[in-house]
Amino acid sequence: MADSQPSAVPAEAPAASEDVRLVVSPAMRVEQLDASAATIFLQSDGTRIRIPRALYGLLLEFETPRSMRVIVDDVRYGAKAATALERLRAKGFLVGENATVSSRRLLTDAPVRIFDAPAQKLETSRSDVVVLGVAYDLSDRSAAGARAGPAALRDASLQILYDVDRQNGRPLGWYDTDRRRPILRGVTIADCGDVFVQRGEEQAAVFARVEEVLGKVMGADSLPVLLGGDASIAYPAIHWLQARQSIAVVRIAVDARGRGPVHPSFVSPSTLPAHTLGLAGVTRYVHLGAAEAADQDLAGFSVLSAPALREAGGEAALARCLSDCRHVYVSVDIRSLEPPGGSDDGVAPSERFAYAELHRLLGLIGAQCQIVGMDLGGCIPMARCWGVTSMTALHVLLTALSAAKDR
Incomplete structure (x- = not known):
């Protein structure tokens, strides 16, 4: 049982006396x-x-x-x-004898790393992209099982490996068959492993650990990428980023925006917009996808459904929503795509995006704004057709990374 972080500072410093x-x-x-x-x-x-x-x-x-x-x-x-x-x-x-031992564990090693990229120690990274798993799914019953998503995505990613040039040591990237061009050439990627989650602990403790890890590993030009997990894992990354620069948030998902009361400390998919827009550094929240019961009177909150984006002028409407947004955080729930074999969650197929549509949306966002952080969630390995879903999710992840780094 290993950990990728260095030894923690002991709870009590050694004393000079041999009589302690x-x-x-x-x-x-x-x-x-x-x-x-x-x-x-x-x-x-x-x-x-x-x-x-x-x-x-x-x-x-x-x-x-x-x-x-x-x-x-x-x-x-x-x-x-x-x-x-x-x-x-x-x-x-x-x-x-009387020392109090408090848990200071921040990370757990992943059995494999995303795309078999290098491991990231708990120190300031020099990599362009830093990946962090957050195996947490207790804020969304519909995402039960997504805590296993980070590990399952890493396993699937070994089919599309990260590699470097033998001559110069620079990453080779991948080839995007949709756009028929190379992507992410020269973009370095490192994997921190997973944030330590102790079952039954408060959500706030998990989120504080996420922010502490980000504070320790993120370099000046590093892009944080969280693997979830449910929708709530976006919040600590957004909270950490907005304290450093003003950002907008774009979430691509089919989860509904509720009108119910907002818990002051617990974040759920339905309250994520309200919690996020309550932060001083967040200027706008744009939800793309199905958004039944959307709280339209929330200042700074916009909704563009999949059908609306397909209509004439739909993409122009998205451009207007982001016209004054220089930096953006992108949160993607893979369930915003119609799953193989259909779904029984009550969301009409027309409310979901085709893969090509999502690919284009991510490109449009990256072309207009600088993506400064992202997460990929809603990955449930026990769902049917996981093999197809996992590879699709990884291609979406690479597309989003390209939108952020191939500018």
Whole structure:
């Protein structure tokens, strides 16, 4: 069980005195134990190490609080053992008797990375695109199962690999058969893995972790890309971006905009516009797709349905909505496309977009505005025809990345 972030700062800094009573951290877990070595990790932050079995046995003596002097003065161990224990203490496996261990884990490693791109450590990135999975789907019952979307998308993405030129080390990009031209040549991509989500914790805790990761990894020119998850995962990215520059939000989805009360701290698909437009740095929210019961009197909120966009002047109406928007965040729910074999969610096929329509919309948005962030959600691996849906979702993702970076 590994983590892509560096070791967290221990809850209690080592003291100079050998008389401080220490105890094994409550967050310490065993991954593997054999006759020669033990692999242990901290559930609180993911720090993982492999130590000799003898040192592991010595560590277990601190299951009962005791001072380091007990080891120093014991002729069986000597100075080397004390030094090894100090290292375990510095990494957080030994803590003060009364120390409080709080969870500081931010990320979990993904078994595979998107397109097999390089991994991104928990440090400022130099990549053009930084991908972050948010396996959260508790704000939308219709998206149940989307928490498995980030992992499933990464698995499917191994069919269209990221690769670099052997001579100059620059990314080769891909070939867009729809536009019949290369895309994303020279655009670097890195994958952070997934934000750590502890089941049952408050939504606000998950979102705060998303923002903390973005604050640590995003370079000045990096584009954050979130893999969801349900619609609500867009909110922490939008909140983080709008604090740095004024942005508009374009969401492409079929979920309805409700008129019900807005919870002050819990974000759902129906309240995402209100929460988002309540932020000082968000100037406009444009919803593309089916929007029944849309809250039209919400200042800054516009709706353009799929049928309206197909009509004469529909794309011009979108251009007018974005005419004063220099920077835009794009949120795409893959269910805005008609799924293979149809759907039974009550949304008419005409209210959804054809793939070619969505491809063109993303291109139009990227041509008029600078896309500064995006997410792809609504990916439910247990839904029927997932193999087709996943590849379509990945092509949509590449199209959106091209709209942002091939300017």
